Amino acid sequence: MLTISYKTLRKSMKKYLDLIAGSLEIILVTRKVENSIVMMSEKTYDNLIENIYLTQNKRNFDWLMESKRQLEVGKTIDKNIK
Numbered sequence: 381m382l383t384i385s386y387k388t389l390r391k392s393m394k395k396y397l398d399l400i401a402g403s404l405e406i407i408l409v410t411r412k413v414e415n416s417i418v419m420m421s422e423k424t425y426d427n428l429i430e431n432i433y434l435t436q437n438k439r440n441f442d443w444l445m446e447s448k449r450q451l452e453v454g455k456t457i458d459k460n461i462k
Contacts (some may be wrong), residue, residue: 381405381406381407381408382399382405382406382407382408383407383408383410384396384407384408384409384410385409385410385411386409386410386411386412389407389409396419400419400420400421400424401421403421404421404423404424405420405421406418406419406420406424407419407420
């Protein structure tokens with residue numbers, strides 16, 4: 381995560397927006413008085429929301445973690461899909 385000041389963002393807005401749009405980069409914009417702001421691409425935001433949705437249900441989270449464990453120990457099945 382890149383951290384920049386609001387003043388720096390204003391000076392080079394296009395540069396930073398292009399950086400965010402073209403990658404998974406997240407920028408934290410600090411401000412003197414108000415809370416900081418996080419900037420990310422729509423794609424990164426959508427991915428974050430999807431992950432929150434998939435992991436908020438304990439049963440689904442447990443199923444995902446078990447699947448991950450099986451993958452890590454090589455317990456997989458190859459299938460030919462036509």
